[in-house]
Amino acid sequence: MALIQVALIWVVYGVVVALLALVAAIFVYVYQSPRERSATVTIVSIFAITALLATVLLLPVDVALVSSTTSSKLGQRKEWATQQKVDDILLTLKIVYYTLFSLDALLCLVVLPFTYFWYEEYDEVAAEEGTQTLGKRFWGAFKYTIAFILLVVILFLVGFFVPVARDRSGGHYDLDFFKNLLTENHGERSLTFSLGLLTTIGTLIYVLYTGAGLALLPVALIKSAPAISAPTMTATTASELERNRERQRQLEGRNLGGDGGLPAKDRRELDALVREERTLVRRERLASEASGENHSFLMKAWMKTEAIFRPIKLIGGLLLIVVAIFIWVSMLLTGIDKAKNSICKSHCGYILGHIQIFNPLNWIFVKSAKVFPIDYVLFLLLVLLFFASSVVGIATVGIRFLWLKIFTIRKGHTSPQALIMATVMLILIALAINYSMAMMVAPQYSHYGPQTFCDHPLRHPGEQPNCTDHPNHIRPCSEVTDNPAAKNVCTPSVISTFLDRVTVNFSFFGVVNFWAQFGFLAVFLIVFITSLFRTPKLDEYQLDQDAEEDEEEGLLASTGRRFGATWQDITGRASKRTPAHRDEDDEDE
Numbered sequence: 001m002a003l004i005q006v007a008l009i010w011v012v013y014g015v016v017v018a019l020l021a022l023v024a025a026i027f028v029y030v031y032q033s034p035r036e037r038s039a040t041v042t043i044v045s046i047f048a049i050t051a052l053l054a055t056v057l058l059l060p061v062d063v064a065l066v067s068s069t070t071s072s073k074l075g076q077r078k079e080w081a082t083q084q085k086v087d088d089i090l091l092t093l094k095i096v097y098y099t100l101f102s103l104d105a106l107l108c109l110v111v112l113p114f115t116y117f118w119y120e121e122y123d124e125v126a127a128e129e130g131t132q133t134l135g136k137r138f139w140g141a142f143k144y145t146i147a148f149i150l151l152v153v154i155l156f157l158v159g160f161f162v163p164v165a166r167d168r169s170g171g172h173y174d175l176d177f178f179k180n181l182l183t184e185n186h187g188e189r190s191l192t193f194s195l196g197l198l199t200t201i202g203t204l205i206y207v208l209y210t211g212a213g214l215a216l217l218p219v220a221l222i223k224s225a226p227a228i229s230a231p232t233m234t235a236t237t238a239s240e241l242e243r244n245r246e247r248q249r250q251l252e253g254r255n256l257g258g259d260g261g262l263p264a265k266d267r268r269e270l271d272a273l274v275r276e277e278r279t280l281v282r283r284e285r286l287a288s289e290a291s292g293e294n295h296s297f298l299m300k301a302w303m304k305t306e307a308i309f310r311p312i313k314l315i316g317g318l319l320l321i322v323v324a325i326f327i328w329v330s331m332l333l334t335g336i337d338k339a340k341n342s343i344c345k346s347h348c349g350y351i352l353g354h355i356q357i358f359n360p361l362n363w364i365f366v367k368s369a370k371v372f373p374i375d376y377v378l379f380l381l382l383v384l385l386f387f388a389s390s391v392v393g394i395a396t397v398g399i400r401f402l403w404l405k406i407f408t409i410r411k412g413h414t415s416p417q418a419l420i421m422a423t424v425m426l427i428l429i430a431l432a433i434n435y436s437m438a439m440m441v442a443p444q445y446s447h448y449g450p451q452t453f454c455d456h457p458l459r460h461p462g463e464q465p466n467c468t469d470h471p472n473h474i475r476p477c478s479e480v481t482d483n484p485a486a487k488n489v490c491t492p493s494v495i496s497t498f499l500d501r502v503t504v505n506f507s508f509f510g511v512v513n514f515w516a517q518f519g520f521l522a523v524f525l526i527v528f529i530t531s532l533f534r535t536p537k538l539d540e541y542q543l544d545q546d547a548e549e550d551e552e553e554g555l556l557a558s559t560g561r562r563f564g565a566t567w568q569d570i571t572g573r574a575s576k577r578t579p580a581h582r583d584e585d586d587e588d589e
Helices: 002-031 039-056 059-067 083-120 124-129 134-161 176-181 186-222 230-254 264-290 297-308 310-341 360-368 374-397 416-441 443-448 484-489 494-505 507-533 540-553 579-588
Strands: 399-401 404-407 452-454 474-476
Touching (some): 039 083, 059 083, 059 374, 059 494, 083 416, 134 186, 186 310, 186 416, 230 264, 310 507, 360 443, 416 443
Antiparallel strands (some): 399 404
């Protein structure tokens, strides 16, 4: 029975990873530019995003496996759960975790930078002429990647030799829980330091991008109905086009029959009107196509259906607002609890011995964990919400260095270089989400799940406490307890032990990561309040730029991709038009 239960948990995880690969593929396909697609960049990005999501979503598997060894109703270990069996489960989880963490680090620091330089090294002319071989291209990319390889080596060397937790004289270090966290293995310490540093860097990115994205995502859904519908846009554009042509006729008629031609001032105005006319003609054509003209019956039916179900977006946005506020409140309560009641404060990264302030989201996860995989489904939805919020934040803020925007992330217009940079940022954010989930969102669930122990006095030395007739003596497991029975029953999850080890051995990381969570809450609150009162605007410059790009490819443009504008019109694929057809349209106009 135990083997079947353990196998079932891993099977569910395998199915989830397959779904994550699909999510990653959809994300890459939707955001990358069709004109600049690179097979190498696409494959590496999909693999990296799948790996980072798989790392975060291993936590419910971790909790389910360690919780399967105990009976939460009796507060006892199950008969099959010998210490050897429990150690085997923990070893398997530790191997999977360390493999995924190492893979994430290598993808972030080596593989993705190499892919970036590999794409940059491509020379289409040289490749066609045969002067650029794969070997030359590989070496051109590898020589720039050497710096990142040296960075990885330096990180591991620093982690190998850096001193940890020198002040161990405090009363909190006398507890067995903290003694177990003080790692003495130099190799494990090196990995702990490296991932602690990457998690801290990711937390700073997480505060800005995920905090803003979590506030913008539900508001964007609510305001996603077009600020200007396709018929209205068609009529407005036609009116502007008529005024433009009327002004052109006035300028041409004013100097009709003159020998000197138009004055310089009128010539400049006429040239500007001609350029504006081309833009308006293009915009009018796109608006008419968005209205369903020249489309098949099925496409028109799909557009109508999408318009009918548009209110569902509104309802979904309202629900997401409730969920986002619920998450915000839960994280705030945990933060206050840790800041006030942590047994060691900044010395161990504000580890909380006992939860003293009720966290509603944590309670939901603990209760649902008793029936696997209900908690896994909830956790999956929550992680996807944080991932989507991160994407929204990156798309809105852009990839910046200080105030300078380096890359823009937009649906269908993201360059391979921008996609790689966004993937690196998402990996770092995923490490931060891992910390936030385990330490702030659902700390009790992430550490022990639904595990309990029997606090009833022993009748005979050496026996296991029995709470069959004393259910009021059953207590939830916690990091710090003075009951020896808890040590024989409670098994902390591998991820919570790893994160606690980071904060205890390198308290600086724990302090930064903890207080950064309040920065996350502040960014969410500011952006959320601002977005509620901000009116969506039509970005006409972006509209015209997208229209020009998509017209060259024969595609139907979609406008308003920036979430700051928060409006989007119905999109589809138009049939390619020949120059002759365009000339005929111009003559008709």
